[in-house]
Amino acid sequence: MTTKPSVGSYQHVLLPLFLLFCFGGVFYTYYKPTVSWFSCSNVPVSSHEVCSDECLKVLTANFTQNTTTHNYTTQKLLLPQPTPKPADTEENITFLIWTWPFGFKFDVKACSPQFGIEGCQLTDDRSQYDKAHGVLFHHRDIGGDFTELLKRPRPPHQKWVWMNMESPDNSGRNDRFDAVFNLTTNYRRDSDVWVPYGRIIEISEKDKPFKIPPKDKLVCWIVSNWNPNFRRVKFFNELSKHIKIEAYGRHFNRYISSEDYRTIVSGCKFYLSFENSIHKDYFTEKLFNPLIIGTVPVVLGPSRENYEEFIPADAFIHVDDFKSPQELAERLKFLDQNQEVYERYFTWRQHFTAIGAHFGLEHACRSCDLIKRNKSYRVFKNLNKWYWG
Structure with a gap:
């Protein structure tokens, strides 16, 4: 007579299978092994197939390796601590x-x-x-x-x-x-x-839009330190042969007050910003005052490259850009007759302004x-x- 197995006779089989199933669920949820449970490395398996013996070997080897190299002990999370604010050691x-x-x-x-x-x-x-x-x-x-x-x-x-x-x-x-x-x-x-003697800085919201001052003179120069051996004096003497220059200062017996200075310079289309000596970075108020007031400086000093380190290239005219004082004079006359081209020397004022130093x-x-x-x-x-x- 065939006897049906009792429920109790399966318990020794069902219980281990149930525990194995639970362990597998927990393992998959938290461990996330590098080899997929549904496809094994180097063993092509359809997603509808049960893993083969070869696949199980790979899984077993991977699991053994990872469980021996990872520490699953719960550790206290160390968060970066804020740097303590230093004591106020401000010193006058x-x-x-x-x-x-x-x-x-x-x-x-x-x-x-x-x-x-x-x-x-x-x-x-x-x-x-x-x-x-x-x-x-x-x-x-x-x-x-x-x-x-x-x-x-x-x-x-x-x-x-x-x-x-x-x-x-x-x-x-x-x-x-x-x-x-x-x-x-x-x-x-x-x-x-x-x-420096001055700086070019960005305009601020409080700055008024720049307008070119009215002009009634072409070229101006104010000089007191007159030395016939200076390069600027020699250049002026030659330049004045080809263009009218309004010259002021002790040498020309045309003294001007500090109150008149701005009015005179602002009325000139060009100002001769000629330095009395030529050295690297040495450009003085002779350059920055015209830039501040609204006049195009014609510079004689260090190289154009040196000037361009500190002021826009299209904000000034350098005497070294011309073969001779006569050629420079022709350029200034051309700009005098072509207002649109002349005004390009003020394009930089759309974004910047000039300030002087507090000596x-x-x-x-x-x-x-x-x-x-x-x-x-x-x-x-x-x-x-x-x-x-």
């Missing part, structure tokens, strides 16, 4: 003006409103010398008291700043200056604190700010070689 810097540059005094409280520089206390009180973090010396005003100062004890962390805006040709060399100063502030781009004040404020932010040791060993060559 005392910056001493040893002598006012050319005797020109400026507002010692203007660093913040003019340049947004905080924490700089400018003073001309020499009794503050021992506690001053920095001292500004203007090259042309260094005198006998400087020699006496060199004999005095010097605070070890105090920085001496050499300021000069004159070209090497117009500045006296002094061998005492080597290894004395810590920083330089100058028109040269490679000085520690660069302060003395800007040097002091920016030097003070550098000392405040930078505590590193620094001595300028070869000032004479760097500046005079």
Whole structure:
């Protein structure tokens, strides 16, 4: 007689199968093995087929490898912690003006409103010398008291700043200056604190749209320092043979006041921005004042390439672009008769404007700010070689 197996007789088979099924579900959900459960690497299997023995071998090997190389122990998640905010160590810097540059005094409280520089206390009180973090010396005003100062004890962390805006040709060399100063502030781009005579900056919303001022003169020049050996004087003498130039200044006995300066220059289509000496980065207010006022500068100075590092190429005319003063004169006459072409020299004013430097004040404020932010040791060993060559 055939006996039907009881339910209990299958329990030893069903229970292991049930547990295996549950384990497989959990394993697939959380482990996500690199070999698919429905297709085995290097063993083509239809998605409707059961995995072959070869497939199971691959799965077994992969599972064994992964379970032995992964740590499934629950670990505490380490989140990046915010960097603690440093304590407020803001320090006010005392910056001493040893002598006012050319005797020109400026507002010692203007660093913040003019340049947004905080924490700089400018003073001309020499009794503050021992506690001053920095001292500004203007090259042309260094005198006998400087020699006496060199004999005095010097605070070890105090920085001496050499300021000069004159070209090497117009500045006296002094061998005492080597290894004395810590920083330089100058028109040269490679000085520690660069302060040019002017800058081209982006226009702001508060700037009024630029309009070319009315013109009643073609070419103008204002000059006082007349030296027949200067290149600019020789060029002017030749240029004036081919075009009318309205010349002003002591040499021409046509003095103008500071009040009249802007009116005269703005009425000129072109202004001769001729420098008295030619050195890298040396372009002065003779260039920037016409740009600010609204006149096209005709420049004589360093190379066009040097000018173009700081001002738009179509904002000026360089004398070196012409074979002779006569050729330059012909170009200026052409521009005088062709207003549309002339106005192209002001296209840059759609996006930019020109500003001048705050002589003395800007040097002091920016030097003070550098000392405040930078505590590193620094001595300028070869000032004479760097500046005079």
